[in-house]
Amino acid sequence: MLHEDGALFGRPSVVVAPGATLIPGWLSRDVQQELITCSRQWAMGPAGMRRPRMPDGSSMHLRSVCLGWHWKPYQYSRIADDVDGARVRPMPQRIKDLARAAVRDSTQLDPAVSRNPEGFSPDAAIINFYDDDDRLGMHQDRAEDNLAPVVTLSLGDSCVFRFGNPEGRARPWRDLVLQSGDLFVFGGPSRLAYHGVRHTLPGTSPADLDIRRGRVSVTVRETGLLESWT
Template sequence: MLHENGALFGRPSIVVAPGAILIPCWLSQEVQQELVTCSRKWAMGPAGMRRPRMPDGSWMHMQSVCLGWHWKPYQYSRIADDVDGARVRPMPQRIKSLARAAVQDAAQLDPAVSRNPEEFSPDAAIINFYDDDDRLGIHQDRAEDNSAPVVTLSLGDSCIFRFGNPEGRAKPWKDLVLQSGDLLVFGGPSRLAFHGVRRTLPGTSPAGLDIRRGRVSVTVRETGIPDL
């Protein structure tokens, strides 16, 4: 999917920080529509879409559905006990293949993404659904038991995505515009960088994509949890 010069459709790839790279327009329109259609199906359940609740009782400002492993702050399980008690859907092979290709493409542009990109073995995906006013607070992805990269695919409306540093929530950070079809991968020295979605940009979804409003993100990880 990656052009030799690291640029697609006139938007150059960006090394956001060592080990973190943004590749614009990585997904074709056809694959974007495929993921939107599948996301609707996954959201219907079993173990379907819900608004995650933080340990302090507050609700997160988006809705999500999980594949492979069910995530709720801040742990993984095989059972969606905060939804309907059903077993989480298996990780689709299609998502695994896309995530593996994403890490390999990103590592071509910045080897700091992963020392062994061909060994990336994703087993969990979180599909987040953002309405016009939704957001995701600045946080670290620390629930996984390894340093494998994180892969995020964007669909629908664009968003302002804040990518910080591993030391804390304060500056330095970069505010990126993630558009539909864009790929963001972060690993290596940026694996524990703080990050979040500041806001969505309503009405920016590309023409022809069957999504009326909002943003969908597909975030894929390797948990490192043995499959007992």
């Protein structure tokens, strides 16, 4: 069953599972536009946008660009060797600040999100671009060397996001509609929960947002990797 908007009272914040929170409308419209504009610039490269390939050679049903660390299934590196061989762009301080605030606010809603929200030290971001027919299969975020919370910011078209459990891809799961400006954070007992994007909802982007089409997600993580930037 989809998370229903409260037309009369607005969309309330939700504890989806222990350690997993949804805060609707967390980003102001100005910040949403700022992130969309920056995402376009990051996508142009160097180390720009590409369609990631799975280890078996198949392509994922989305395009992405990385900051801080370059991710490809299922490893991190400093070099975008599946794009142009360029060094990945540094993690912007603006993204770090937003992610830290996201973890603080989510932990206030559910203390299970993080035992030490002030210690959250994000160092990698994956910006995913979803066209009308794109999706992301159920998976775990396991490439990191710690279990710090994962922060996701949604921009543009809404999507149906499936959030499951740490044991496998089967039920129980919960389907949620993530709209532009929404914040979703999962940590603690839900940090290794399987999750994915079932499909986007074309044409649902706010009319005053300059995104043209599709959905953008900004997912921020703390890798725990110790290699210095220099």
